[in-house]
Amino acid sequence: MRKGADIYGKLDWPTIFIYMALVILGWFNIYAAVYDETVSQSMWDLSLNSGRQFIFIAASIVIIMGIIIIDMRFYEAFAYVAYGIILFLLILVPIIGKEVGGNKAWLGIGSFGVQPSEFAKFITALAAAKMIGTVGFRMDNLRNQVMLFGLIGLPMFLILLQKDTGTALVFTSFIFVFFREGMSPFLMIVGICAAFIFILTLLIPNQLYLHGGIIITLALLIIFGVKKLKRISILVVGAIIVMGVIESVDYVITDVLKPHQQNRIKALINPDADPLGYGWNVTQSKIAIGSGGFFGKGFLKGTQTKFDFVPEQSTDFIFCTIGEEWGWMGSFVVVVLFMALLLRVIFIAERQKSRFARAYGYGVVSIFFFHFAINIGMTIGLFPVIGIPLPFFSYGGSALWGFTALLFILIKLDAHRGQVLQRL
Amino acid sequence: MNEGRKEILQIIFILTGLVFLVKLFSIQVLDNKYAELADSNAILREVEYPFRGLIYDRNNKLVVYNTPEFDINVIRKDIKDFDSTKFCEVFQMSREELRKKFQEMRARKEYSPYKPTLFIDRLSNAEFARVQDHLDEFPGLYVQARTTRSYTTSALANALGYVSEISKGQLEKDQTRIYKQGDYIGQSGIESFYEEQLRGKRGVKFKLRNVRGIEKGSFKEGDYDTLSVPGKDLITSIDIDLQLYGELLMEGKSGSIVVIEPGTGEILSLVSGPSYDPNLLTGRNYSSNFILISNDTLKPLFTRPLMAQYRPGSIFKIAQAMTALQEGVIKPDTRIRCDRSVIGCHGNHSNEDLRGAIENSCNPYFHGVLRRMLNKGVSEDPYEDTRIGLEEWNKHIRSFGFGGNLGVDLPNEKGGLIPNSAYYDRAYNNRPWKFSNIYSIAIGEGENLVVPIQMANFAAIVANRGFYYKPHLIKSIEDEGPLPQYKEKQFTTIDPAYFDIAVDAMERVVESGTGQYRAKLQDIIVCGKTGTVQNDPLPDHSVFIAFAPKDNPKIAVSVYVEDAGQGARAAASIASLMIEKYLIGQTKRPHIEQYVLNGQFLY
Numbered sequence A: 001m002r003k004g005a006d007i008y009g010k011l012d013w014p015t016i017f018i019y020m021a022l023v024i025l026g027w028f029n030i031y032a033a034v035y036d037e038t039v040s041q042s043m044w045d046l047s048l049n050s051g052r053q054f055i056f057i058a059a060s061i062v063i064i065m066g067i068i069i070i071d072m073r074f075y076e077a078f079a080y081v082a083y084g085i086i087l088f089l090l091i092l093v094p095i096i097g098k099e100v101g102g103n104k105a106w107l108g109i110g111s112f113g114v115q116p117s118e119f120a121k122f123i124t125a126l127a128a129a130k131m132i133g134t135v136g137f138r139m140d141n142l143r144n145q146v147m148l149f150g151l152i153g154l155p156m157f158l159i160l161l162q163k164d165t166g167t168a169l170v171f172t173s174f175i176f177v178f179f180r181e182g183m184s185p186f187l188m189i190v191g192i193c194a195a196f197i198f199i200l201t202l203l204i205p206n207q208l209y210l211h212g213g214i215i216i217t218l219a220l221l222i223i224f225g226v227k228k229l230k231r232i233s234i235l236v237v238g239a240i241i242v243m244g245v246i247e248s249v250d251y252v253i254t255d256v257l258k259p260h261q262q263n264r265i266k267a268l269i270n271p272d273a274d275p276l277g278y279g280w281n282v283t284q285s286k287i288a289i290g291s292g293g294f295f296g297k298g299f300l301k302g303t304q305t306k307f308d309f310v311p312e313q314s315t316d317f318i319f320c321t322i323g324e325e326w327g328w329m330g331s332f333v334v335v336v337l338f339m340a341l342l343l344r345v346i347f348i349a350e351r352q353k354s355r356f357a358r359a360y361g362y363g364v365v366s367i368f369f370f371h372f373a374i375n376i377g378m379t380i381g382l383f384p385v386i387g388i389p390l391p392f393f394s395y396g397g398s399a400l401w402g403f404t405a406l407l408f409i410l411i412k413l414d415a416h417r418g419q420v421l422q423r424l
Numbered sequence B: 001m002n003e004g005r006k007e008i009l010q011i012i013f014i015l016t017g018l019v020f021l022v023k024l025f026s027i028q029v030l031d032n033k034y035a036e037l038a039d040s041n042a043i044l045r046e047v048e049y050p051f052r053g054l055i056y057d058r059n060n061k062l063v064v065y066n067t068p069e070f071d072i073n074v075i076r077k078d079i080k081d082f083d084s085t086k087f088c089e090v091f092q093m094s095r096e097e098l099r100k101k102f103q104e105m106r107a108r109k110e111y112s113p114y115k116p117t118l119f120i121d122r123l124s125n126a127e128f129a130r131v132q133d134h135l136d137e138f139p140g141l142y143v144q145a146r147t148t149r150s151y152t153t154s155a156l157a158n159a160l161g162y163v164s165e166i167s168k169g170q171l172e173k174d175q176t177r178i179y180k181q182g183d184y185i186g187q188s189g190i191e192s193f194y195e196e197q198l199r200g201k202r203g204v205k206f207k208l209r210n211v212r213g214i215e216k217g218s219f220k221e222g223d224y225d226t227l228s229v230p231g232k233d234l235i236t237s238i239d240i241d242l243q244l245y246g247e248l249l250m251e252g253k254s255g256s257i258v259v260i261e262p263g264t265g266e267i268l269s270l271v272s273g274p275s276y277d278p279n280l281l282t283g284r285n286y287s288s289n290f291i292l293i294s295n296d297t298l299k300p301l302f303t304r305p306l307m308a309q310y311r312p313g314s315i316f317k318i319a320q321a322m323t324a325l326q327e328g329v330i331k332p333d334t335r336i337r338c339d340r341s342v343i344g345c346h347g348n349h350s351n352e353d354l355r356g357a358i359e360n361s362c363n364p365y366f367h368g369v370l371r372r373m374l375n376k377g378v379s380e381d382p383y384e385d386t387r388i389g390l391e392e393w394n395k396h397i398r399s400f401g402f403g404g405n406l407g408v409d410l411p412n413e414k415g416g417l418i419p420n421s422a423y424y425d426r427a428y429n430n431r432p433w434k435f436s437n438i439y440s441i442a443i444g445e446g447e448n449l450v451v452p453i454q455m456a457n458f459a460a461i462v463a464n465r466g467f468y469y470k471p472h473l474i475k476s477i478e479d480e481g482p483l484p485q486y487k488e489k490q491f492t493t494i495d496p497a498y499f500d501i502a503v504d505a506m507e508r509v510v511e512s513g514t515g516q517y518r519a520k521l522q523d524i525i526v527c528g529k530t531g532t533v534q535n536d537p538l539p540d541h542s543v544f545i546a547f548a549p550k551d552n553p554k555i556a557v558s559v560y561v562e563d564a565g566q567g568a569r570a571a572a573s574i575a576s577l578m579i580e581k582y583l584i585g586q587t588k589r590p591h592i593e594q595y596v597l598n599g600q601f602l603y
Helices: A002-010 A013-034 A049-069 A073-077 A079-096 A116-133 A142-161 A165-180 A185-203 A207-224 A229-256 A259-269 A280-290 A318-350 A355-379 A397-415 A417-423 B005-030 B033-042 B084-091 B095-107 B125-132 B168-173 B189-193 B195-199 B240-249 B286-295 B313-327 B354-360 B363-374 B382-398 B421-427 B435-443 B452-464 B496-511 B570-583 B590-598
Strands: A098-100 A103-109 A112-114 B043-048 B062-074 B117-124 B141-151 B163-165 B184-186 B203-209 B215-218 B234-236 B255-261 B266-273 B467-469 B474-477 B489-491 B527-533 B541-548 B555-561
Touching: A002 A397, A013 A049, A013 A318, A013 A397, A049 A397, A073 A079, A073 A116, A073 A397, A079 A103, A079 A116, A079 A142, A112 A116, A116 A142, A116 A165, A116 A355, A116 A397, A142 A165, A165 A185, A165 A355, A165 B005, A185 A207, A185 A229, A207 A229, A280 A318, A280 A355, A280 B005, A280 B033, A318 A355, A318 A397, A318 B005, A355 A397, A355 B005, A397 A417, B062 B125, B084 B095, B084 B125, B095 B117, B117 B125, B184 B189, B184 B195, B189 B195, B240 B255, B240 B266, B240 B570, B240 B590, B255 B452, B255 B570, B313 B354, B313 B363, B313 B382, B313 B435, B313 B452, B313 B496, B313 B527, B313 B541, B354 B363, B354 B496, B363 B382, B363 B435, B382 B421, B382 B435, B452 B467, B452 B496, B452 B541, B452 B555, B496 B527, B496 B541, B527 B570, B541 B570, B555 B570, B570 B590
Parallel strands: none
Antiparallel strands: A098 A103, A103 A112, B043 B203, B062 B117, B062 B141, B163 B184, B203 B215, B234 B474, B255 B266, B255 B555, B467 B489, B527 B541, B541 B555
């Protein structure tokens, strides 16, 4: 009993309160999103997404209990085993999985289905943290880098096979972890630049301007800043890579991306070009959020989300309900809650004594950040439409449990940080 | 080695959150566009078009009524799984036509994928019945019921006018903001003049609907809904049987017949020839028919009774006589020699008094009369003297309703012209002019211009012995009576006593003068005056004005037949037939009727 009281005192309650706030707000908004005035079912009605979400929330509490009770050493010790199991499940999915909404991402157990890809996120975060935490592991060692990228790339590849591009892309967020743990920023900067230039190329029809801009930037850097020959050569190589990206945009758009992916990028750049076709989701999503005004239309009073103008309104586009019914005030609260969560998790990660726990903490924050940024970004037209859930808000058992496990394993590790002093 | 990396990540996260909040603020609070779009998404505005007022004749016979027609509107984004083969089959159109329909729809200025846009317009009742059962197979198609005009007869087209979709120019000019793109509006005639009374009030219902267009109840419990109010019915002063008869008589002729009830100013008949069948300008074939009719070289859309400005010819001599008597320059027994050296004349007479001069339409007599009026010797300067005389003359003539709009309840009325000094100054470029330059106005030629309705009104003035009511077509708006301006008596500047002289003279015109052969009736004393207006190189215009009976007149008529020769022929015949038809019900002179019907005077 004493031990139990002990552990509850050491849990990071601020994080838990943020978690509870997000989950409860999410639940209310799922109800609002599916609410139909003419039928007027209760929030608990199991035929509604909100009723089922309540069950998922209840199950999450069980999961949380389990995570807290299990010995903290278990997570590091069994990280690779869990990783192996999840890889196996991911291989199984395309073979025996069932198809829901075009993605073959579900494993059915009776009438009940789970998405292994949702759980792959926190398990991969654990495995990656374990690898980084291994004695002698160096982020600047090429062999270690290859191993680590392999560890991330394997589940990513398997998820891509399920045609779930969105979830696969989530794994790219581990770049933040590697950056924190000492990887050269070169890769991250080039990656961000490449993405930035890619979008810029689409926006600026004449590529000559871009090439000119890059050459001028390069020249300025060499003249005013960088004097060392080695650095100059790195910059030149970087510039050539970026110019290559520019030249390859057309090719990537037309030959590599699938038509629906091409359209999502086109919709981002100009949603008004075809508001009924590929621009539909973004346009309708913006209309729903934008019509909320400052104070919103009020709980259950939204017309856009309720009357199905917004697609997937209880899952990927749940933020539309928040924007429409609670206005900018509501959006502000949600964004601020997420910012608080992210900063709190960084704070927790930084106070860890073990490299494993810290790397895991950064895995947690990276995954949350990616989901938060991409999901809200897409609903307000800042990112292309990538179908990934908004953590704790979007309807869905697997996603909620995956995110809950992700967060509470960190809380569990954090509660025991005093015991691992000697192992740093 | 990893110093500052935590901070870099924190900054990235915080910046992302801030960017979101700013972007959210801009679309939620700063930009109102999205709120409007949301309304157009979820609120369906159903317009309930009002019934346009009906139009009756003076005996309560229905003339204009409404028949339902149906527009098919499309909300582009609601179209799902459109089966074009099926559609072409149901709507009986080719694929080519269907493609054109879609192109036309997209080309409309008001086109929006979120709002109903006109797709197929003006399906008749029968056509709609055929497609009605299939409509729910094509989501995204919405029916808009409204009405089109139908006519019980083919008569009165010019006076009734027509109704069509409001033009862009009209929309821009509309200060009332009542009209919307796609609304119908009266474009001419009564439909245009009484648009405000006829149109009624549109009703609107706001309904909430989901993305599939399924209704989800009324918006705010229907607080913003309004019912449509039908337009007011109009009772015209037209006698539709008389009108039909007049149009029959005008067949193959160009010109006009105007019949007025002198005691009220009510227009009994307003015939414009050539005319058209008003049913052509309704329904789906409106556009193609309109092009045909408006390109017709005989100008059937031109409402001659109000818009055709002619020289009045000899009928003007009556007005000259009245004016001269009022000015005191002649007496009824004043005789003037028929001196044919200054101006031509006709018939066998030499030295008539006023009545005889009117009866024989003596040109030199009225030349002399006008000389006395314009050169009264009030000024030493002969030019100045003429000016003074002309201004006085002008004032009297205008009091007969000439030289300006009468104020008929139809649009586009023309006023004609009665010259004054300022007019001649302009015409002569400020060089001096005197009587000898302008004397042809004495006999209704020269610069004078009148429109047929003014001639009929003039006949009514003589019939009333000196006053008139402004001619009008609408006897009553529902049961409110005519517009107030049509209840005011208008007086001429002439002493009523002088009119008996004119009445006597006009009686003699028909009894024994130029009108005796074709205008005289057995039981009714008709008073009339012929006119033959020069029209080189074509034959003269045939003109006749008349009223009857002599005492307590019931009807005043003007007839103007272009290029038909002497006034005593076509015009006198038609006028007398109209009088007979109205007062007796049918003609006792079939040979005259046959004479008119056989006359073809179109050039």
